[in-house]
Amino acid sequence: MNKLFSTLLILLLIVTHSIASPKDNKKYFRESYIKKTMKKALDWQLKHPKHQLYDWTNGAFYAGVFAAYETTQSPKIWKAMYEMGEANExxxxxRLHHADDHAICQTYIDMYRISGEKKMIEPFHETFEKFISTPYKGKGIHEITWWWCDALFMAPAAFVKMGVTFQDDTYFEWNDKLWKECYDLLWDKEYHLYARDMSYKWNEPGIEAKKEANGKKIFWSRGNGWVMGGLVRVLSELPADYPNRDFYVTNFREMAESILALQQKDGLWRASLLDPASYPGGEASGSGFYTYALAWGINNGLLDREKYLPAVEKAWVGLNGLIQPDGHVGWCQPIGADPKKNFKAESWEVYGTGAFLLAGSEVIKLDR
Structure with a gap:
């Protein structure tokens, strides 16, 4: 009986904690609080480096670091980015054609736009010239260059940022071509989400469909978070009159509609979007990218404020609940290619922090 009482008490405390009053939640949206929390998460992460600095994981992290710099104008953050760039030369x-290896260049370009130091962008310019002159040779499910949905966060923004910076449509054209190939391969017209890669597509000849325990298709939360984050970063750059801009706008709005419907009561998203019951609590990286994307959509007039703002507010409160006492962003699924249950409060990754920083950089702009 005592054990039953203790269990019920714990459940009551969890429910009470999760249903905080609007008054209690106000602090999460104060500018000073957002900046303080972003700095705390960033400071912890900089003290706990992981992976090669040019790795895709750090590409995502430093995208968030630059967003934190824009938000706070902290010289300390600029110094950290500069030291990273110098270390990477x-x-x-x-890898010439691998989108993951282009992700870190987003930060180089953003920094170049401020400092004007050509050394920051010359190596990527040279790489791009080799990229477009060297045929990609892939086989099977790797037949196209960007054959996995994560790629749509990694390389496209770097391409488009270079196109804007140098007023060179060649970068735009290559991004359009390669993104559309990925879209045609992985976009699901029923759910308006991206499969992670061809091995998760249904009704494809010669491919045995993978599915969740509830029989539904597998749509990985972080994988679709990568795409939504990538869409934001491309749309943030493309000129308003760019001929193919509407393709990205439509893709963004369709995904936003689906993601909104899949948000859970705690404001977060589960590692598997269509089978939340089979997975633990809210996952930090996917949820962080969705919060970033939806908040950006409101701030830039692409999403209806009345419809999406409550979801963003719930998501931001939920994300703050994943910050651990030492400052690290917990509940982050480790590196993988599909939903997994192998994460908990102590679980962290640099891209989880990056997603949180990106989210904070847009939430702070919301007109509430």
Whole structure:
């Protein structure tokens, strides 16, 4: 009986904690609080480096670091980014055609726009010239260049940022071509979400469909978070009159509609979007990218404020609940290619922090 009483008490405390009053939640939206929390998460992460600095994981992290710099104008953050660039010699990763190895260049370009130091972008410019002159050779499910949905966060923004910076449509054209190939391969017209790669597509000849315990299709939360984050970063750059801009706008709005419907009561999203019951609590990286994307959509007039603002507010409160006492962003699924249950409060990754920082950089702009 005592054990039953203790269990019921714990459940009551959890429910009471999760249903905080609007008054209690106001602090999460104060500018001073957002900046303080972003700095706390960033400081912890900088003290706990992981992976090669040019790695895709750090590409996502430093995208968030730059967003934190824009938000706070902290010289300390600029110094951290500059030291990263110097350590990398401002180079992309070593794989010419692999989108992951282009992700870190987003930060180089953003920094170049402020400092004007050409060394920050010359290596990526040289890499791009080799990229477009060297045929990609892939086989099977890797037949196209960007064959996995994560790629749509990694390379497209770097391409488009270079196109804007140098007023060179070649970068736009290559992004359009490669993104559309990925879209045609992985976009699900029923759910308006992206499969992670061809091995998760249904009704494809020669491919045995993978499915969740509830029999539904597998749509990985972080994978679709990568795409929504990538859409934001492309749309933030493309000129308003760019001929193919509407394709990205439509893709963004369709995904936003689906993601809104899949948000859970705690404001977060589960590692598997269509089978939340089979997975633990809210996952930090996917939820962070969705919060970033939806908040950006409101701030830039692409999403209806009345419809989406409550979801963003719930999501931001939920994300703050994942910050651990030492400052690290917990409940982050480790590196993988599909939903997994292998994470908990202590679980962290640099891209989880990056997603949180990106989210904070847009939530702070909301007109509430």
């Amino acid at each position: 401002w180079k992309p990763g070593p």
